[in-house]
Amino acid sequence: MIALVVLLVVIVATLGAGMLLRVRSGTFRAVDAGAAAPELDPVLAAVGVGVGVPVVLHFSASWCGPCAAVRRVVTQVLDTAPGSARDVELDLDENPLPARKLGVLSLPTTFVFDGAGRERFRASGVPTAEDLRTALASL
Template identity: 60%
Template sequence: MTPLLLAAVFLVAATAAGLLLRRRNGRIRPSDPAKSARASLLAGAGVGAGVPVVLHFSATWCGPCAAVRRVVAAVTADLADSPAPPLDVELDIDAEPDLARELNVLSLPTTFVFDGAGQERFRISGVPKAAELRSALSPLADRKAA
């Protein structure tokens, strides 16, 4: 009779633990984006300073990253006279693994375009075409910084 009683106690305890773990499942909880890890990591990289940012991850061992560097530098230089000239931020994935993980960077090169408020607008895997990057950045650069 004792093994049966122990099995019943274990079953009740396991059911109670399962219910406690699932009680938050499906509930909508407010988040504070100002305190999130992503926001603080992006702010540390210069994103969200009131101007658009082209953030591209690279590494010393990445061959195509040099092409991305040239394309982004040329496009940001073309838009330097805009009301909100975009910033060119290059990060080494080996030096910034936390931000790369937070942004789900799975391959190199990976480029992001953020607006002045720090919202991700575009994500580009591989080497971006200069004309496409310029057309993505132009509307953001033409907006006056708030």
């Protein structure tokens, strides 16, 4: 009887955690950019961050299915607002250093940087086009 109760508690806790993670997946979280522009990291500058225009940087991999969905969302948003931001896609397997610098723990992960190279938003999972538009509009 006790084993059954423990099993039910574990199942309910697992379902709750899964639902919480699913709700947060793809949602942009604002990052405190600070008042002053920090010195731009050379690793990020080398991939095109901090060149005076906002940058949507997303990490992907050839083996990542949801990464293709992020690519479609970013393309859709930037095609409707040309010049609003640059699209930079980095393969995680080929670019581990920028991923490590930014603390990428899962794929897909998307960042929005302002023109000065400050990280302003971050999303793990597939963001919606509307969320990405809102993040870019706030810059």
